[in-house]
Amino acid sequence: MVLNYIWIAFFVLGFCAALYKLIIMGDTEIFSVMVKNIFDSSKTGFEISLGLTGVLTLWTGLLKVGEKGGMTNFIAKIFGPFFRRLFPEIPKDHPAMGSIVMNFSANMLGLDNAATPLGLKAMSQMQELNPNKTQASNAQIMFLTLNASGLTILPVTVMMYRIQMGASEASDVFIPILLATSISTLAGLLTVCIRQKINILDKVILSYLGVLFLAEGLLVWQFSKMESNEISSVSSLAANMILFAIIVSFIVVAAIKKINVYEAFIEGAKDGFSTAVKIIPYMVGILIAIGVFRSSGALEFLTDGLSSLLGALGINTDFIPALPTALMKPLSGSGARGMMIDCMQTYGADSFAGRLSCTMQGAADTTFYIIALYFGSVGIKNTRYAVSAGLIAEFSGLIGAIFIAYIFW
Secondary structure, three states: OHHHHHHHHHHHHHHHHHHHHHHOOOOOOHHHHHHHHHHHHHHHHHHHHHHHHHHHHHHHHHHHHHHHHOHHHHHHHHHHHHHHHHOOOOOOOOHHHHHHHHHHHHHHOOOHHHHHHHHHHHHHHHHHHOOOOOEOOHHHHHHHHHHHHOOOOOOHHHHHHHHHOOOOOHHHHHHHHHHHHHHHHHHHHHHHHHHHOOOOOOHHHHHHHHHHHHHHHHHHHHHOOOOHHHHHHHHHHHHHHHHHHHHHHHHHHHHHOOOOHHHHHHHHHHHHHHHHHHOHHHHHHHHHHHHHHHHOOHHHHHHHHHHHHHHHOOOOOOOHHHHHHHHHOOOOHHHHHHHHHHHHHHHOOOOHHHHHHHHHHHHOOOHHHHHHHHHHHOOOOEOOOHHHHHHHHHHHHHHHHHHHHHHHO
């Protein structure tokens, strides 16, 4: 229901902004631009879904190999005590737990291409346990919120963009991103735990979180001794090496257990293709609404209004040039990425705004995209409080990014 109102609001606000541009500013091309953007967005939505087909087929096939060989259960057992407390609805040995663990592991390593199909598989497995197939379960909401928070230990992509934009120290955003994404994750976790009455002070939860943040601290300490380019290359190498090691372990363990690895892969791969087809309408729907909101100038008006308001209140507005990245982030990952690149081009990769936009890009994931993708893949229509929980996590990370930027730069 919330997503329905937001979808309508994007069109109405976009139409109002376009009317203002036509009548007050004399922009006679605005409606042509918006109509073109609608068609372009629908094409983009289809292409994204189609592009996911191959990687979904690959990972659902590999997951089936890991499931039959017992590797996903082994990984789930390592993190089982932690995730069982966050997902009490999921039985102890259910395959969904392994997919959830794998998804979060890929996200933390910054491996988006691997995390998405793993997340779709996890959502499908949780849907099997969902008594109301059109309404999001507690487990699915927890999963979506933690994905929206976007906890990433190795922000390889952002650092690579900074290198391309000529930053003198591409990795100077590494620690700020790590801090901002941790804030986002904790905010999302607390929000859902309070709503679902999960004891966040449970010793097991606190122990796992403590180990995670200790590992983050050690990583920061180790990387602080490296050169910028070295951090980027080491991060990329470590992430991809770990990923390939997991793939090989799935295949080898399954082969040792005398599983027909190829047949298991084909069996799982078939699910990936059907899932990719299911998400096309949802992706097109959310992207055309975002396209209208952006191309109409509504986003620009919002940014300018905030700048004027904060300036009148005497608040430092150095962060305003980076704000489009933050405002676009919940709506479109590619849109936010474009805003980040534009900010670095306009103000410089090493400027306050350029660094802040990069920190915002790495602080959280894209709530509406994730909802359309994950819930759309299993036909969920009633998202309950998933949107609000995801946005709380996301905006906590973005606001945290602003404060952290003022501290660092």
